[in-house]
Amino acid sequence: MNGAHDLGGMHGFGPVGPEADEPVFHAQWERRAFALTLAMGFTGQWNLDKSRHARETMPPADYLATSYYEHWLFGLEALMAERGLLEGEPAKLRRLDAGNVEKALKTGGPTERETDAAPAFAPGDRVRALNLHPVGHTRLPRYCRGCIGTVDRRWGAHVYPDSHAAAGDQDPRHLYSVRFSARELWGPSASASDSVMIDLWEPYLEPA
């Protein structure tokens, strides 16, 4: 979806503003919102792509006016409400217990999958990022749509976020690192030396 989260290339936000000796969390509610989000993710009621999509559905004006953990909180509340987990009889969910935390974190959630499909592109191929504007979740940033790049590396087949967020289907597709020149993306004012590498799934690309 063309939401406020898709920020690449926007103007007007001002300087970056790093904070000296920044703490990991700035308030107690941030700690608890972070941990609630991870712990509820472990229940398996939704996947990471659904969770990203839930945050992206925050109205654009709200998204830009709130902090990062407020986006997480919004997403968590939305997912729980959508599944009716906050009302009625409590559901029986897989619960993350303290003793399992380390193992769960060390295992993570790899997204590479086997596939029988041959990759359509090879390193060195010229490709165009398609001009797609899906209303659902996608990881095709707006700023590269319609632009031509070169496949740099193949990463194998990975869970396809568009399908995973929509129906929970892993639908593995080949993933590529695609190199775009800064001038192709941003025009003549960009440096002739620079480039942007974007990880793009095969359905986002066509031969160019």
Place this chain on the structure above:
Amino acid sequence: MTGPHDSKGRHDHEPDALEVRVQALESLLVERGYVDPAAMDRLIETYEHEVGPHNGAQVVARAWTDPDYRARLLADGSAAIAEFGFTGRQGEHMVVVENTAQVHNLVVCTLCSCYPWPVLGLPPVWYKAPPYRARAVIEPRAVLAEFGMEVAEDVEVRVWDSTAEIRYLVLPERPAGTDGWGADALAGLVTRDAMIGTARAAAP
């Protein structure tokens, strides 16, 4: 630091209202049996006190002092980093990109805040906020200048937008004047920002 924050993308609403809202949600989820507060404590402790850029610094220092390790790291980042035991969530597919005299690498996530947790911990606020996410791809040199870094015009600035589950770690150039230094001493020069690409490794 607590209280209202000043920087972009962090306009706190009533901090107390957020504390109340999160406490209420936590109480409800605990009461319904969905979450274990002790597991939450453990999650927080892990990222607040255990995992952080000191992990990545060890990886970089080893690559600077051990050519075979450096080769393994660049060929298969996940496997070489796993030699230190740094694996798992948000670092399942690690790729290490090396700064050279010709290329300076910079990592961003324009769509959310993807960041290699096992080696760097949780991202700083600026990495997650709109100014960096918007500008790193369109004007990386201006962003680097704000961090005090000039990159010569004939050096390529290569920006990595973390749009998939591949997580990038920058291998900075080893600072001059460190000949004969051991890995432990070198690790002290490797900052978080040097591994994101917004800084060089510190001078000795």
